Amino acid sequence: MSSTIDTTTLADLLRRAAKAEILPRFRRLGSDDVRAKSEATDLVTEADLQAERMIKAEAAALWPDAVFVGEESVAADPALLGKLEGADLAVVVDPVDGTFNFASGIPAFGVMASVVARGETVAGIIYDPMGDDWAIAEKGGGAWLRRPGGETERLSVAAPVALDQMVGMASTGFLPKPKRGQILANLAKVRFLANYRCAAHEYRAFAGGHVHYLMYNKLMPWDHLAGTLLSIEAGAYAARFDGSPYLPHHITGGLLITPDRASWELLRREVFTV
Structure with missing residues (x-):
């Protein structure tokens, strides 16, 4: 595990943000809750904004020395992205990955976070709000599917084929x-x-x-x-x-x-x- 950021705590934070800010808005977005960013298919919703706001606030309280790099935070302040390379510790977050799907009512979206320490990714989490489970990896520790009850299953890539x-x-x-x-x-x-x-x-x-x-x-x-x-x-x-x-x-x-x-x-x- 990362010596400074507990991966389980971060994973739980993603789940709580999804339950508080993302799932209640799924298939319930109003016309003012969805906006285009760079193009018509590059969207941001109130779910993205509010979930990132919650994750950012709690991450700052838990890990005040970590740089927070969120997709929507960078959209508001592009200079933030440049701080990642030199950061001793950073939390990188995508509050709703698959926003186009989410806004279209398609149940294929996720919440992602990674921990970067001195230029290296040391932990990664992909939470699926619909399935209510995490795919989690820590550098050197393997990749795992974990469910809220504590059940875990090791993940492994497919065998090579022609x-x-x-x-x-x-x-x-x-x-x-x-x-x-x-x-x-x-x-x-x-x-x-x-x-x-x-x-x-x-x-x-x-x-x-x-x-x-x-x-x-x-x-x-x-x-x-x-x-x-x-x-x-x-x-x-x-x-x-x-x-x-x-x-x-x-x-x-x-x-x-x-x-x-x-x-x-x-x-x-x-x-x-x-």
């Missing part, structure tokens, strides 16, 4: 248009491509051994730090497109995650040729 048998998730929307068309054509080489519009559930599916690859191009820390650690602790190989490790301050360079390095190299060569 390229034409791979099932996975790829977020192609942020790729440059010429490359997007090329990669979409290349994806005909795999068995199946999906996109839940919710990294929280995509990472949970991968770490649970249900799919064989994840690919993302835009790397905001609240979207990917928790899930990448979860995947690695479940046995995965993860790297940016150039083969370098993905670090908390990275927001570009793409990310490809697979069950092993051989699968990574195969997909990078045959499909994700960006």
